[in-house]
Amino acid sequence: MPNMSYGEAIRDGLRTAMRADENVYLLGEDVAQFGGVYGITKGLYDEFGARRVKNTPLSEAAIIGEAIGASIAGLRPVAEIQFSDFITTGFSQLVDVAAPYTFRSGTHLPFVIRAPSGGGLRIGPYHSKSLEALFFHFPGLKIVMPSTPYDAKGLLLAAIRDPDPVLFLEHKKLYYELREEVPSDSYEIPLGKAVVRRPGTNVTLVTYSAMVYKALEAAAKLEQEGISLEVVDLRSLVPLDEATILQSFAKTNRAIILHEAPKRGGIGGELVSLLCEKAFDYLAAPIIRLGAKMTPIPVAPALEDFYYPSVDEIIQAAKRLVQY
Amino acid sequence: MGLHTIHSSPANTAGNAAAEEVLRSPERLLEIYYYLLLTRMLENKVAYICHNQNPQQPIIIGKGYLSTGQEGISVGAAYALESGDWLAPSHRDMGALMVRGMTCRQIFLQYFARASSPTWGRDGNVHVGDTSKQILFFISHMGSNLPVGNGVAAALQYRGAKNVVLGCFGDGASSQGVVHETMNYASVFKLPIVFVLNNNRYAISTPLHEQCAVEHLALRAAGYGMPGKTIDGNNVMEVYRHVKEAVERARRGEGPSLIECKTMRMGGHGTHDPATYIPKEEFETWKKRDPILGYKNYLQEQGILTEDQEQSIKARIEGEIEEAVEYARTQPMPVAEDLLKER
Numbered sequence: 001m002p003n004m005s006y007g008e009a010i011r012d013g014l015r016t017a018m019r020a021d022e023n024v025y026l027l028g029e030d031v032a033q034f035g036g037v038y039g040i041t042k043g044l045y046d047e048f049g050a051r052r053v054k055n056t057p058l059s060e061a062a063i064i065g066e067a068i069g070a071s072i073a074g075l076r077p078v079a080e081i082q083f084s085d086f087i088t089t090g091f092s093q094l095v096d097v098a099a100p101y102t103f104r105s106g107t108h109l110p111f112v113i114r115a116p117s118g119g120g121l122r123i124g125p126y127h128s129k130s131l132e133a134l135f136f137h138f139p140g141l142k143i144v145m146p147s148t149p150y151d152a153k154g155l156l157l158a159a160i161r162d163p164d165p166v167l168f169l170e171h172k173k174l175y176y177e178l179r180e181e182v183p184s185d186s187y188e189i190p191l192g193k194a195v196v197r198r199p200g201t202n203v204t205l206v207t208y209s210a211m212v213y214k215a216l217e218a219a220a221k222l223e224q225e226g227i228s229l230e231v232v233d234l235r236s237l238v239p240l241d242e243a244t245i246l247q248s249f250a251k252t253n254r255a256i257i258l259h260e261a262p263k264r265g266g267i268g269g270e271l272v273s274l275l276c277e278k279a280f281d282y283l284a285a286p287i288i289r290l291g292a293k294m295t296p297i298p299v300a301p302a303l304e305d306f307y308y309p310s311v312d313e314i315i316q317a318a319k320r321l322v323q324y
Numbered sequence: 325m326g327l328h329t330i331h332s333s334p335a336n337t338a339g340n341a342a343a344e345e346v347l348r349s350p351e352r353l354l355e356i357y358y359y360l361l362l363t364r365m366l367e368n369k370v371a372y373i374c375h376n377q378n379p380q381q382p383i384i385i386g387k388g389y390l391s392t393g394q395e396g397i398s399v400g401a402a403y404a405l406e407s408g409d410w411l412a413p414s415h416r417d418m419g420a421l422m423v424r425g426m427t428c429r430q431i432f433l434q435y436f437a438r439a440s441s442p443t444w445g446r447d448g449n450v451h452v453g454d455t456s457k458q459i460l461f462f463i464s465h466m467g468s469n470l471p472v473g474n475g476v477a478a479a480l481q482y483r484g485a486k487n488v489v490l491g492c493f494g495d496g497a498s499s500q501g502v503v504h505e506t507m508n509y510a511s512v513f514k515l516p517i518v519f520v521l522n523n524n525r526y527a528i529s530t531p532l533h534e535q536c537a538v539e540h541l542a543l544r545a546a547g548y549g550m551p552g553k554t555i556d557g558n559n560v561m562e563v564y565r566h567v568k569e570a571v572e573r574a575r576r577g578e579g580p581s582l583i584e585c586k587t588m589r590m591g592g593h594g595t596h597d598p599a600t601y602i603p604k605e606e607f608e609t610w611k612k613r614d615p616i617l618g619y620k621n622y623l624q625e626q627g628i629l630t631e632d633q634e635q636s637i638k639a640r641i642e643g644e645i646e647e648a649v650e651y652a653r654t655q656p657m658p659v660a661e662d663l664l665k666e667r
């Protein structure tokens with residue numbers, strides 16, 4: 001099996017989907033010969049040509065609009081938005097046009113919006129955001145946030161073949177940091193299936209995307225202190241794998257929800273509600289949410305490091321829960 | 325004559341007496357030269373640090389975004405402003421930031437993300453501004469500061485002030501819907517704003533012909549009912565003349581204009597980008613049209629700039645830059661708790 005980085009696995013997923021289905025094509029700013037600002041589509045122009053790997057003007061609304069329209073007309077467009085932060089300039093196309101389309105018309109929109117998301121690279125408030133909660137609010141949009149190369153390829157293939165709009169948010173810090181064995185053939189990881197990254201018995205930690213690694217680091221340290229943390233990686237937020245979360249919680253009765261996006265108004269609040277509504281009887285301690293601070297994302301290293309929840313905060317939270 | 329005109333030859337096309345007076349004054353001409361050189365040398369320093377620093381312990385946090393080879397636009401346009409006028413800069417407007425009074429210290433503090441930078445280390449590189457100097461803070465989202473420029477212009481109009489706004493953006497930014505909304509809106513209200521479009525032929529890797537289907541972007545002005553001009557952005561005096569004319573028009577309450585300045589991005593998008601997608605010949609061709617070189621030749625022909633003066637201006641700038649780098653280098657970085665400080 002070839003060894004691939006997270007970014008390479010995404011490229012391999014795109015290539016696999018394009019070879020298998022003539023209706024799949026790519027569009028976005030600088031995605032053609034240049035290969036996108038993170039190099040994810042590099043080489044695909046050479047293999048598939050300008051018809052299927054298409055550079056666009058600097059126009060997010062028109063890019064997302066094209067994806068919607070082309071999907072209505074039978075294609076499977078995969079649009080890259082250069083940074084997830086810039087989806088906002090095409091926001092209305094996504095949330096007003098795409099999201100309710102099927103509900104109103106019965107017509108499905110099989111398109112994918114890919115975008116580098118997340119922070120940690122010292123590039124500040126306009127290139128680091130994690131905007132998933134914004135889109136989580138709108139019925140009609142699926143949201144996928146992979147954390148490993150293997151998942152990234154399998155989830156991307158599932159997203160491209162899905163009949164509905166999928167927002168595929170890639171963590172840019174993982175693009176070149178992570179490597180693992182990834183099958184070179186086609187495989188899908190179904191949307192809406194979480195995975196237990198590390199089994200544990202005392203506390204459930206639910207997270208996704210790059211925060212998985214902080215959770216695993218905390219879990220390894222906690223183990224030395226006799227606390228067993230179960231790490232659940234959601235992989236997709238919509239659809240949400242409630243069963244895996246509830247199953248884990250039924251075992252541990254204690255939960256931490258962790259994400260990189262600000263705590264206020266984040267996915268964490270929704271997951272706390274889920275546990276309260278569906279598993280109240282299992283609750284042995286208050287549920288702890290860990291998310292970023294309520295400020296824009298800063299550049300200076302000390303500020304940015306302080307902005308995100310730290311491994312230490314996770315450890316302290318787990319300790320509070322077992323001592324409760 | 326239609327609303328769009330193309331000015332390719334250097335001439336007193338604008339017929340603006342005030343502008344011509346400035347352009348006859350050796351002191352003013354030398355001052356323009358100082359700003360051009362300051363911009364070039366300051367950004368060369370930024371590039372030098374980016375390329376030579378230890379990536380594990382960088383001094384510049386992030387990359388450098390330079391305006392090398394396009395200084396004539398930013399300096400020439402900003403030089404047309406008066407005290408109390410406002411600037412909505414793009415990311416290629418180091419020249420305008422300097423002309424409008426930002427300091428080398430501020431720029432390096434910002435690039436080094438120090439606690440005392442104009443953004444307290446919260447933002448970096450060219451995401452900068454200075455409200456006390458009537459300079460809006462640039463944001464990444466291309467074109468998004470232009471409607472804000474309209475807002476400032478509306479406030480000036482509201483108060484009956486005789487000031488104007490200079491709104492700067494690129495050919496790539498011009499593809500944003502918000503830019504269209506801004507132009508139309510400004511024209512409807514006859515807002516005192518001048519739009520300066522820096523057409524440097526590339527948006528990251530995307531060449532102009534993949535960005536738009538017209539040769540001259542100022543053609544769009546006609547659709548908004550405002551004057552549009554396409555000019556040589558590498559001729560600082562031309563830029564100054566035409567922007568000055570548009571600024572004075574806006575000051576008289578006659579509304580906005582669009583001035584497209586043709587130039588070339590003489591490098592990558594940022595210091596990290598070797599721009600291998602741009603043919604070498606394109607750089608060579610444009611190198612001959614370097615705005616600073618052209619202007620220097622003019623000054624020398626006119627007997628305004630001697631070799632001694634040239635050396636002393638350069639020495640002065642070098643001193644200013646070194647002083648600013650040393651100053652910024654010794655200023656503290658922000659600490660964690662600064663994140664939550666209310667400003």
Ligand SMILES: Cc1ncc(C[n+]2csc(CCOP(=O)(O)OP(=O)(O)O)c2C)c(N)n1
Pocket residue numbers: 029058060082086089416464465466493494495496497498500524526527528589593
């Ligand atoms: C809305 C938006 N989309 C994408 C980007 C990413 N991006 C940054 S600069 C740039 C190109 C800008 O081109 P142009 O306006 O011509 O300015 P230039 O950099 O060429 O001077 C792009 C696509 C952005 N900043 N904003």
